[in-house]
Amino acid sequence: YKNIPQMSFDDTDREPDQTFSLNRDLTGELEYAT
Secondary structure, eight states: OOSOTTOOGGGGGSOOSOOOOOOOOSSSOOOOOO
């Protein structure tokens, strides 16, 4: 939801620009592609 002028909390019902998932990493060993 970047750079949307006059955005309100009601506007969060729309489709997001991007989504991603995270994995639990208790040891700090996982790497994510950038």
